[in-house]
Amino acid sequence: MKKLVIASILTATLTAGAALAASHGADPVATRKNGMQGVGLAMGTLAGMAKGEVPFNDKSALAALKLMNYVASTFDQHFPEGSDMAANTTASPKIWEDMDGFKAAVAKLQMDTAAAIEAAPASAEALGPILGSVGGNCKSCHEAFRVKN
Amino acid sequence: MIRKLLAAALLLGVAALAIFWWLTIPATLSEQQRASLVEGDAAAGEAVFWAGGCGSCHAEKSAKGDAKKLLGGGHRLDTPAGVFVTPNISPDPETGIGSWSLEDFANAMWNGVSPGGRHYYPSFPYASYIRMTGEDLSNLFAYLKTLEPVSRANEPHELPLPLKLHRGIGLWKLAFLDGAPVMTDIGEEETLLRGRYLVEGPGHCGECHTPRTVFGFGGMDKSRWLGGGAAPEGDGKIPNITPHEKGLGGWSAGEIAGYLESGFTPEFDSVGGSMVSVQENMAKLTKEDRAAIAAYLKAIPAVGD
Numbered sequence: 001m002k003k004l005v006i007a008s009i010l011t012a013t014l015t016a017g018a019a020l021a022a023s024h025g026a027d028p029v030a031t032r033k034n035g036m037q038g039v040g041l042a043m044g045t046l047a048g049m050a051k052g053e054v055p056f057n058d059k060s061a062l063a064a065l066k067l068m069n070y071v072a073s074t075f076d077q078h079f080p081e082g083s084d085m086a087a088n089t090t091a092s093p094k095i096w097e098d099m100d101g102f103k104a105a106v107a108k109l110q111m112d113t114a115a116a117i118e119a120a121p122a123s124a125e126a127l128g129p130i131l132g133s134v135g136g137n138c139k140s141c142h143e144a145f146r147v148k149n
Numbered sequence: 150m151i152r153k154l155l156a157a158a159l160l161l162g163v164a165a166l167a168i169f170w171w172l173t174i175p176a177t178l179s180e181q182q183r184a185s186l187v188e189g190d191a192a193a194g195e196a197v198f199w200a201g202g203c204g205s206c207h208a209e210k211s212a213k214g215d216a217k218k219l220l221g222g223g224h225r226l227d228t229p230a231g232v233f234v235t236p237n238i239s240p241d242p243e244t245g246i247g248s249w250s251l252e253d254f255a256n257a258m259w260n261g262v263s264p265g266g267r268h269y270y271p272s273f274p275y276a277s278y279i280r281m282t283g284e285d286l287s288n289l290f291a292y293l294k295t296l297e298p299v300s301r302a303n304e305p306h307e308l309p310l311p312l313k314l315h316r317g318i319g320l321w322k323l324a325f326l327d328g329a330p331v332m333t334d335i336g337e338e339e340t341l342l343r344g345r346y347l348v349e350g351p352g353h354c355g356e357c358h359t360p361r362t363v364f365g366f367g368g369m370d371k372s373r374w375l376g377g378g379a380a381p382e383g384d385g386k387i388p389n390i391t392p393h394e395k396g397l398g399g400w401s402a403g404e405i406a407g408y409l410e411s412g413f414t415p416e417f418d419s420v421g422g423s424m425v426s427v428q429e430n431m432a433k434l435t436k437e438d439r440a441a442i443a444a445y446l447k448a449i450p451a452v453g454d
Binding site for chain 2: 036040043044092135138139140142146147148149
């Protein structure tokens with residue numbers, strides 16, 4: 001069971017990563033959506049382990065953090081001028097009004113995930129503070145730069 | 150003949166004006182309201198402060214942590230009716246509400262009337278606060294008095310001319326201000342009643358999550374209670390939070406309470422926009438209160454398209 005869970009998490013992670021890589025440079029809206037879905041999946045993996053719903057596994061924890069770090073490393077490149085007008089985007093016009101602020105928010109996610117990878121959490125307890133620092137980025141960026149339509 | 154007609158028209162006009170004036174007289178506290186006020190307990194008032202979300206509009210935009218307790222106002226609410234600039238409700242005696250009595254405060258919160266006897270615009274959600282208990286209002290007022298005074302003079306709202314005639318708000322109140330519970334058939338279970346109080350009263354969730362009648366200028370549409378709609382302020386849409394499949398139908402009560410605590414949806418998307426500030430207030434409530442809100446949201450009728 002444990003192996004199955006880990007395998008499925010890793011497969012999903014790799015699939016999300018592959019989807020991201022495949023769509024890279026194609027449709028920017030689809031690319032950033034895939035990216036955010038990967039981040040959500042990774043957060044879910046880490047939160048599940050922190051809460052004890054999924055057994056802790058250091059390799060999948062690290063994979064989840066690496067996926068978030070990878071998405072953050074390129075995320076702000078997928079917001080060309082005009083892509084705020086796409087029919088299916090929840091990107092706020094504020095991204096283009098304050099591109100520097102947006103890039104700083106993305107850079108912060110990259111930094112926080114890099115620090116967490118460096119820390120290499122070895123237990124479910126160690127994930128708590130990491131979820132706080134990394135997870136806080138979701139909310140602060142969505143507060144300023146996302147609009148639900 | 151024409152003279153008589155003119156005289157009659159003039160008389161009618163004066164009568165109509167007098168009736169309008171009489172209908173729109175700003176309220177004072179009723180005997181019942183006055184009698185329900187108590188000696189305030191500031192410590193108990195902090196929980197009311199977070200439930201009511203005062204800091205989300207009266208502190209600086211996106212204020213975090215203790216900055217949310219600096220209630221100098223100045224937050225601009227950009228609505229289809231115009232721009233409302235929130236006032237200073239810090240205990241500063243010159244520019245805030247430091248010189249107000251508890252009765253002044255209660256008349257503002259319940260009846261939407263200023264100490265000087267003017268109607269407040271319903272952008273101040275007294276249409277929800279009218280359901281708050283006298284005890285909660287008294288405790289909240291005592292708590293607000295303990296916060297740091299902020300010296301910042303109020304700015305006028307930026308509204309088109311017809312809406313500047315604030316006396317007309319009296320008519321809006323006659324039509325839409327109602328202190329009765331919205332969900333009358335929710336049963337007697339204590340958790341649900343507590344949830345109803347928090348959501349319909351201090352939490353004032355319906356002010357954004359319920360569409361309004363009369364092209365968005367009326368009261369909250371009780372037939373589509375919490376069914377979502379266009380954002381009353383800023384861009385985008387406000388989600389449906391009823392148990393409909395397009396709302397929170399797929400969420401368990403535990404997931405709703407968890408979202409209010411952590412800011413994460415069951416799929417690990419996160420809270421965003423102006424709800425971030427609200428969620429951070431909700432995170433300061435007790436677990437039991439978040440569970441009560443969640444239970445209420447699961448118990449109300451589903452609203453579809």
